[in-house]
Amino acid sequence: xxxxxxxxxxxxxxxxxxxxxxxxxxxxxxxxxxxxxxxxxxxxxxxxxxxxxxxxxxxxxxxxxxxxxxxxxxxxxxxxxxxxxxxxxxxxxxxxxxxxxxxxxxxxxxxxxxxxxxxxxxxxxxxxxxxxxxxxxxxxxxxxxxxxxxxxxxxxxxxxxxxxxxxxxxxxxxxxxxxxxxxxxxxxxxxxxxxxxxxxxxxxxxxxxxxxxxxxxxxxxxxxxxxxxxxxxxxxxxxxxxxxxxxxxxxxxxx
Amino acid sequence: xxxxxxxxxxxxxxxxxxxxxxxxxxxxxxxxxxxxxxxxxxxxxxxxxxxxxxxxxxxxxxxxxxxxxxxxxxxxxxxxxxxxxxxxxxxxxxxxxxxxxxxxxxxxxxxxxxxxxxxxxxxxxxxxxxxxxxxxxxxxxxxxxxxxxxxxxxxxxxxxxxxxxxxxxxxxxxxxxxxxxxxxxxxxxxxxxxxxxxxxxxxxxxxxxxxxxxxxxxxxxxxxxxxxxxxxxxxxxxxxxxxxxxxxxxxxxxxxxxxxxxxxxxxxxx
Numbered sequence: 446x447x448x449x450x451x452x453x454x455x456x457x458x459x460x461x462x463x464x465x466x467x468x469x470x471x472x473x474x475x476x477x478x479x480x481x482x483x484x485x486x487x488x489x490x491x492x493x494x495x496x497x498x499x500x501x502x503x504x505x506x507x508x509x510x511x512x513x514x515x516x517x518x519x520x521x522x523x524x525x526x527x528x529x530x531x532x533x534x535x536x537x538x539x540x541x542x543x544x545x546x547x548x549x550x551x552x553x554x555x556x557x558x559x560x561x562x563x564x565x566x567x568x569x570x571x572x573x574x575x576x577x578x579x580x581x582x583x584x585x586x587x588x589x590x591x592x593x594x595x596x597x598x599x600x601x602x603x604x605x606x607x608x609x610x611x612x613x614x615x616x617x618x619x620x621x622x623x624x625x626x627x628x629x630x631x632x633x634x635x636x637x638x639x640x641x642x643x644x645x646x647x648x649x650x651x652x653x654x655x656x657x658x659x660x661x662x663x664x665x666x667x668x669x670x671x672x673x674x675x676x677x678x679x680x681x682x683x684x685x686x687x688x689x690x691x692x693x694x695x696x697x698x699x700x
Numbered sequence: 701x702x703x704x705x706x707x708x709x710x711x712x713x714x715x716x717x718x719x720x721x722x723x724x725x726x727x728x729x730x731x732x733x734x735x736x737x738x739x740x741x742x743x744x745x746x747x748x749x750x751x752x753x754x755x756x757x758x759x760x761x762x763x764x765x766x767x768x769x770x771x772x773x774x775x776x777x778x779x780x781x782x783x784x785x786x787x788x789x790x791x792x793x794x795x796x797x798x799x800x801x802x803x804x805x806x807x808x809x810x811x812x813x814x815x816x817x818x819x820x821x822x823x824x825x826x827x828x829x830x831x832x833x834x835x836x837x838x839x840x841x842x843x844x845x846x847x848x849x850x851x852x853x854x855x856x857x858x859x860x861x862x863x864x865x866x867x868x869x870x871x872x873x874x875x876x877x878x879x880x881x882x883x884x885x886x887x888x889x890x891x892x893x894x895x896x897x898x899x900x901x902x903x904x905x906x907x908x909x910x911x912x913x914x915x916x917x918x919x920x921x922x923x924x925x926x927x928x929x930x931x932x933x934x935x936x937x938x939x940x941x942x943x944x945x946x947x948x949x950x951x952x953x954x955x956x957x958x959x960x961x962x963x964x965x966x967x968x969x970x
Contacts (some may be wrong), residue, residue, distance in 0.1 A: 536822070
C-alpha cells in the first residue's frame, strides 16, 4: 500500500462519519482510528467515537501503534469497555461500525477467518472479533480494505466470518448496498473510471450511478500528516499494523 | 489468611488439561508472568478461552502447552501483525481451534455467570460461524417472533488476570479498561491473580469501586512487578514493543532468551 492509498482510504472513511453518529472502531484498525480523528480535526464533525480500547471520544495527539491500547484512552472521560460496546451494538445503538476485512464479496460478506478452506487454511487470519454480531446489528456497517484488487474484492468469500456490510471503502472507490441487495459503485477517485474499478474488483456490480469523488482537500492532507507523525499508518510497510491481516494476506497470496 | 504465593506457585495452581481464561486484551494487561511460568514448568494439554488473545496465545502454542483454544480474534497488536506460531500450528492442522465471535464467547461465559445452560446472542445472521460450531436458535417464548442463536455455557476451569494492585486477601484493583476480566472471573470455577504491587486492605477500602474482584472469589495471588510484560499494564507500564519484536524471532534460542529476559526471571528486565 502506498502513502497515497493510505491517505485516500482514511479520507474516504472519515467522510462516512456524520454529525451525531456513534462510531465504533475495532482492533488492528489504524486507518479507521485515523479516520475518526481526521473527521474531528479536518471536518469538525461532532460525533461519538468508541474504540476497542474502551475509550469514549479520546483525543490522542498522534495516531497510536495499537488500536486497542491505553494510548487511546488519552482524553477519554469514561471507560466503555468490551462488554459495553458489544452490547450497545447488539441493541442497535451503534450508527457506524468501521470494520476491516481481508476478503469482501458483492453480497456484503466479509472474511477475516481463513484463506482457503477453514479446516485446512492456506492462511489463518486473525478472526472477526465482534464482526459476526456487529455487522448485522449496527445501523451501518462500513467495511474497509487497505488494497483494492481482485484478491481482496472477491466473487465469493472463502469463509463468511460476518455478513451485512452496508458500505465498502477502499483506497480506490466506495460501494454502497442496502441489506439483501448487492454492492453498487457509488464513487471512484478522480481520474479513475468505472472500467478501472471493474478490472480491480472480483465481484460484479452496477456502476451506472458512480461519480468521481472529491479529491482530498489540503486540510484533510495536513491533518492526516500531523496525526501520523508516529508512522502507525504510513509506516505500515515496516510495521504492518494498518489492517495487519491484509498485509499478511497480500504477501501470502502474492507468493 | 494470606493468599500470597510466588508466580511459579500461582502457575502450579493450574493443572495439565485445565481450561484457562486469561485477562486483558491483545497486548494489554495479560498475565504474562503466569503464562511464562506455565511454559517453564512444561504445562500440557491446556485449553485457552479468551475473546481477544495475543502474545499469551502465541507463547502457549509455541511452547507446546496448548491443546485447543476458543478465540474471537487473535493478533500481536502494536503494529506487529498476526501470531506466527499460532498461525503455523493451525495451518499445519496441529492445533484445535474453536473460532468464535467475541460476542459469542462473551454470551457463553455470561451463561455460566448466570447459571443457565445457554445465552441468546444478537446478530450472526449469514455468518458461517454458527454452522461451524453447531449453534442452534431458540424461539422467543413470549411471541416476539425472534429466534436468536443460543451459545452454550462456557465455564473455564480457571481464570487468571493481571491487576494493578492487590491485598493479601486477594482483593484486586484494576485501573483503565477492565476488558473482559469481569465476565471471565465470574464464569470460571477458580480465580488466580497476579498484580503489579501489594497494597494494604485499607487502601482498597478507600475506593472499593475500583476493586474488580473481591478476595473471597480468589484462590491465590502473586505480586509480580511488570507481570504484564511485554504487554502494557495501564498506567504502570506501556507495552515493550521491542521485546515483543524480539519474541517474534523464530527458534528455540530466541524463546530461551525471551524467557530469560522476563521481569520475573532471575536477572531479567525490571
